[in-house]
Amino acid sequence: MKITIIGAGIIGTTSAYYLAKTGHDVEVIERQDGPGLETSFANAGMLTPSMADPWNDPSVLTTLLTSLGSSHSSFKLRLKALPSMVFWGLSFLYNSRKKLYYKNLHRSADMACYSLELMDDIRENLNLNYDQITTGSLKVFRDLESLEKLTKLSQELDQHNMRFQVYYGEELLKIEPSLAPVMGGIVGGVYFPDDQAGNAYKFTSEIEREATQHGAKFHYGVSVEKLIKKGGKITAVKTDQGEFLGDAIVLAAGSYSTPLAKAAGLNVPVRPAKGYSITVPLNGWNGGPKMPIIDDGFHAAISPLGDVLRIAGTAEFAGLDESLTKDRVDNMYDLLLELYPDFEPYLEREKVTEWAGLRPLTVDGSPYIGKTSIDNLYVNTGHGPLGWTMAAGSAKMLSDIIDGKKPRLDESAYSLERA
Ligand SMILES: Cc1cc2nc3c(=O)[nH]c(=O)nc-3n(C[C@H](O)[C@H](O)[C@H](O)COP(=O)(O)OP(=O)(O)OC[C@H]3O[C@@H](n4cnc5c(N)ncnc54)[C@H](O)[C@@H]3O)c2cc1C
Numbered sequence: 001m002k003i004t005i006i007g008a009g010i011i012g013t014t015s016a017y018y019l020a021k022t023g024h025d026v027e028v029i030e031r032q033d034g035p036g037l038e039t040s041f042a043n044a045g046m047l048t049p050s051m052a053d054p055w056n057d058p059s060v061l062t063t064l065l066t067s068l069g070s071s072h073s074s075f076k077l078r079l080k081a082l083p084s085m086v087f088w089g090l091s092f093l094y095n096s097r098k099k100l101y102y103k104n105l106h107r108s109a110d111m112a113c114y115s116l117e118l119m120d121d122i123r124e125n126l127n128l129n130y131d132q133i134t135t136g137s138l139k140v141f142r143d144l145e146s147l148e149k150l151t152k153l154s155q156e157l158d159q160h161n162m163r164f165q166v167y168y169g170e171e172l173l174k175i176e177p178s179l180a181p182v183m184g185g186i187v188g189g190v191y192f193p194d195d196q197a198g199n200a201y202k203f204t205s206e207i208e209r210e211a212t213q214h215g216a217k218f219h220y221g222v223s224v225e226k227l228i229k230k231g232g233k234i235t236a237v238k239t240d241q242g243e244f245l246g247d248a249i250v251l252a253a254g255s256y257s258t259p260l261a262k263a264a265g266l267n268v269p270v271r272p273a274k275g276y277s278i279t280v281p282l283n284g285w286n287g288g289p290k291m292p293i294i295d296d297g298f299h300a301a302i303s304p305l306g307d308v309l310r311i312a313g314t315a316e317f318a319g320l321d322e323s324l325t326k327d328r329v330d331n332m333y334d335l336l337l338e339l340y341p342d343f344e345p346y347l348e349r350e351k352v353t354e355w356a357g358l359r360p361l362t363v364d365g366s367p368y369i370g371k372t373s374i375d376n377l378y379v380n381t382g383h384g385p386l387g388w389t390m391a392a393g394s395a396k397m398l399s400d401i402i403d404g405k406k407p408r409l410d411e412s413a414y415s416l417e418r419a
Helices: 011-020 060-067 079-094 098-125 144-160 170-176 177-185 200-213 254-263 326-339 340-345 384-402
Strands: 002-005 024-032 076-077 136-140 166-167 188-192 217-220 224-230 233-238 242-244 247-251 271-281 293-295 300-305 310-317 353-361 368-371 378-381
Touching: 002 011, 002 310, 011 233, 024 254, 060 076, 060 079, 060 136, 076 079, 076 368, 079 271, 098 136, 098 144, 136 144, 136 224, 136 310, 144 166, 144 188, 166 170, 170 188, 177 300, 177 340, 200 384, 224 254, 242 353, 247 384, 254 293, 254 353, 254 378, 271 384, 293 326, 300 326, 310 326, 326 340, 326 353, 340 353, 353 384, 378 384
Parallel strands: 002 024, 002 247, 024 217, 076 310, 136 293, 247 378
Antiparallel strands: 136 188, 166 188, 224 233, 233 242, 271 310, 271 353, 293 300, 300 310, 368 378
């Protein structure tokens, strides 16, 4: 079958790999000059089923209200985004009801765990280098109440065989000695030994090479303008460089999937949640963490990725706006120096890459994967804060659906029909 994929982020590229490997004739259309240059470029790098909990937990409304006006808050809503957020926002809040929250949590955890199994296979069978680490991840806390809350959540995730270990006070140093200088402010943490990490951009580039070896063709610098629909199916993908045809079309354009689908009369309720990162060269410093550290108080993470540290976090609803806001970027520097004050002499700001990307967020925290109401149009988008974690599982599920095979996970749970 001839398959045209729109978007060469981590999701579109990994989908291209599985589909081309199965023998399909795959083409990928990407407006950037290479793979993984938008949201998949400088994320926190964590492959963390342990973070499958949707953002809209039952306390989200209080969090949103208390965060208004604070530059350190986890959420920020910009006025210009409001009109596009009303219905979506109400549905986001509706999904924070306890029963739905737990249903959504387990759906995301299923996909995240499945994905990590596939990542193990990929690492075993392909010779990829993406600064991968399999040392787990650690969430640290500055108050006992939040630590207890995560401990309860981790017990809930037990049914997914997700191992975890709670450490109080100085015990933490047994697994992450680099935190010694700041232990005064930290009451404890939860260690997840099965989590992984790696550079999502490098992985996307490497899996693109593998997809190409299976015959996939990537067209860079080509912008999709419109999906042309006739008689209930997509007959062509109109781009700034002519039309592309395919028996099946896959929309994997991250947050931009929504406007492209809308123009074809299809509702894909994904909203961009902007996040920030800084990528900091280690400059010979060797006092850093050996695994990603998530600081609950800062709502941000520090990940060691090869010879750099990546500090990432925060969520800002500002529409399709990728510009950098100074106070949000400064939060990333603050976290770095709060956890690793000894790094200050090694920090050379002119060598730091500051970045923002748009997480494609759904109201229930899980992606939309598979068929749509338009005959030959498929989606693979809406992975929110876990697109790197869920990429392999989502791509394999899409490939199975297109092939008419039964996916490992229940495809109806991830279908766009639930929107
Ligand atoms: C600060 C931050 C930290 C994060 N940390 C993590 C983490 O630690 N772990 C994790 O699992 N996830 C994390 N994420 C989430 C993850 O990065 C995203 O879920 C993932 O990158 C989404 O991938 P995607 O392929 O759907 O989107 P993208 O990477 O944005 O890819 C979509 C592609 O479509 C292309 N495109 C769009 N419109 C068009 C068009 N009209 N024509 C042609 N091409 C088009 C774009 O150029 C882009 O390359 C983080 C995100 C952010 C912002």
